[in-house]
Amino acid sequence: DTEVTQTPKHLVMGMTNKKSLKCEQHMGHRAMYWYKQKAKKPPELMFVYSYEKLSINESVPSRFSPECPNSSLLNLHLHALQPEDSALYLCASSRLRVVQDTQYFGPGTRLTVL
């Protein structure tokens, strides 16, 4: 398996809902990432996990809560989101043998907050 997969593909939620995004990779990568991408803009880094530990949090609001249950899985828990949080959420992974290893991206979850 040489891909990063993400579920669901699309998600619509209200501002009071709680939902989760899921990301999975079976390439043996030990670093996993969450990015947020608005239309016609580049991805913006949110979180980095290295060896299942949170290593970078780019000052993301607490209504986004990441979780890395094991080396293959990455979740992003969502609670009390705002309409401006609507975006494409991308997951990526990399080997981490050297810190500048190539990142491989999933197809994304398109989130709409009503």
Place this chain on the structure above:
Amino acid sequence: AQRVTQPEKLLSVFKGAPVELKCNYSYSGSPELFWYVQYSRQRLQLLLRHISRESIKGFTADLNKGETSFHLKKPFAQEEDSAMYYCALSGRETSGSRLTFGEGTQLTVNP
């Protein structure tokens, strides 16, 4: 701080013409530079990285440390090259990889 600049938001060329997508960067150490491509309705995927010195789909990019540039070139553009292209920089961090993207260049290759 690391920064990537892609001066052209839109670039339009005719099929068979040469194409160059510009990328300049700012970083105090030794960066790793990448070009990622996003075709319509497809995932972001790596096109090439400077350290591998490969030519992918006819594209090449040379890292010029003096000019802090990493321009992407192709001698003869094809219609299937139409996509959004992002230049990205990864600096040396102690854990994980902080990838910084430029704003992107939307390339359109006309028939």
